[in-house]
Amino acid sequence: MKLTKTLLTSVLLGASILSFHSTVAARDLQVELGMAAYQAGDYAEAAKSLKDSAIMGDPEAQFMLGRMFYEGQFFKQDYVEAVKWYRKSAEQGNNWGLIFLAGMYEKGEGVEKDFAEAIKLYSKAAKQGDKIAQFYLGGMYHNIGNKVKAKELFKKSCKQGLESACKVLKSYK
Incomplete structure (x- = not known):
């Protein structure tokens, strides 16, 4: 049984x-x-x-x-x-x-419209290494005046081959 x-x-x-x-x-x-x-x-x-x-x-x-x-x-x-x-x-x-x-x-x-929520969501994808999210998040930080954070994100995105991020990065000195 x-x-x-x-x-x-x-x-x-x-x-x-x-x-x-x-x-x-x-x-x-x-x-x-x-x-x-x-x-x-x-x-x-x-x-x-x-x-x-x-x-x-x-x-x-x-x-x-x-x-x-x-x-x-x-x-x-x-x-x-x-x-x-x-x-x-x-x-x-x-x-x-x-x-x-x-x-x-x-x-x-x-x-x-909620920039804080947008940043939170972009950040989740960016932390997973997504180059598109890093690029958009960099743009948001640029627009609110945090150029240091923006440059860091554009650099990460560029290193992964996103040409748009590389072009934007060139404008940073």
Whole structure:
């Protein structure tokens, strides 16, 4: 009896693990299909492929859905809805979600303009080594007069190969 229970538990656990991996693989495939459709300009197919994955919690799909709402691709342009999806992506540490959400706060699109929140979000992505976030954060520090911090961030971004950061860095003496 004990052996049967152990065997049954092992079989059920194995089936659960396989089911989980199959679900993750299927969701990854849906995201890849959605991304390919987006790149091809087939926004209807992209929305269909990405929405379910976004709802299931895939941060890349959440970011892309936010972008589609922001740009008005397939969906009616809706900054509030874009913020919602960017936030979900950002909460999972997705750098693009963090950067685009920060941009929404910086410009006041879909949310109240909030430079402190924008700096906080850019900082999270910059601390993960994201050169784009470092560049934008450098720009924010430059605009508020902290040239030392701005230069440090532009230098980090330039060292990672972001040409725009290198050009800006040349203007610092």
